[in-house]
Amino acid sequence: MSQLLNQLYTTRWYISKLIDDLEKGNAFDKKSGFTAEIKKELNTAVTLMEGFAPAKDTKKPLLWYPNAVIPNFRQKTKGKYKKNYPKGIIVHWIWAPQVGGKENAEFWSKWASEQGYTFFTLGNDGTVVQSFPLDEWGSHAGESYWPNIGSSVSEHFVGIEIVCEGKIQKFADGKFGNERKTDTGKITRTYVDQSQVRTINNNTDNIAKGYYQMYTPQQEEALIKLILWLKQNNPDVFNLDLVLGHDEVAGPSGLGLVNSNYKNTWRKTDPGGSLSMSMPQFRALLKDKYSKL
Incomplete structure (x- = not known):
C-alpha cells in the first residue's frame, strides 16, 4: 500500500x-x-x-439464525461440514398435528434432541427453532441419495422440519387426517380441516399423488426467509440448486438412481403437496427473490 x-x-x-x-x-x-x-x-x-488487492473480508458466517428461537438444550451433531457450512437444505415435515406455534416447535425440537436427530423446526405460526450450530451436521434424511453428493446427504445438507401432518388419508366418513398407534396399541385419529387439504391427482415432479395438509402461509414465508438468509450468510458455499425435498433425495429422482425399489415410488414423500409448489418451482422462486435482494 x-x-x-x-x-x-x-x-x-x-x-x-x-x-x-x-x-x-x-x-x-x-x-x-x-x-x-x-x-x-x-x-x-x-x-x-x-x-493492489484490498484486504480480504474476514467476516465469518454466523452460526445461529438471528430470527431463531434458541432453546436451552442442544440437538446432537455428528461432525463438522467439510466447509463448515451446509451446501443446501432438505425440506421435511414432522408428521404431527399442526398446532401450538412456538411451544410445539420447541417440543419437536426437544424430541429430536432425544432421538438423535438434528434440524431446524418451524411452528405453525412461522416460529423457527434452532438448537445446533450451523457448522455442524446431524442426522435427518436417512437412506437417501443425490447426484454429485452421494448417499450421506445429511453430511452436506441441513434439515428443516415443518410442523405439519404432511401426507394424510381420506377416511370412509369423508374426513381427512392420520391414524397413529399409541404405546398401548390403541389407534387414534388426528383430523385435518378440509380447507387445509391439497389433493394431488397424479405423480408430478417431486410430488407423489395423494392428499396433503398444506403448510401455513406463515410457515412458507418463514421457510423462504430462512433459506435466503442461509444463502446470504455464506453465498460461496450454500447453493440454491441444492434446496431439495426429502421426496427428491429419498424418491425416484434421487434414491431411485441407486436403489431399484424406489425407481417409481417414494421412501419419503415430504414436502410433497404440503408445499404450495413443486421443488423445481420453489428453487426458481428462491433464485428470483435472491437476485432482488
Missing part, C-alpha cells in the same frame, strides 16, 4: 510541474524526455493499482 501511495505522489508531482509550465506559457523541449517520463510514471502507477 505504501509503495502505491509513494508512486501516486511522484506521478502527481510530474503532472503538477507540467501543468504549471503550461499555465505560465513556458515551452519545453520535447527532446528532453520530460513527457516520456510522465508516461512512464503513469504506467507504473497503473500497474501498481492493478496489482
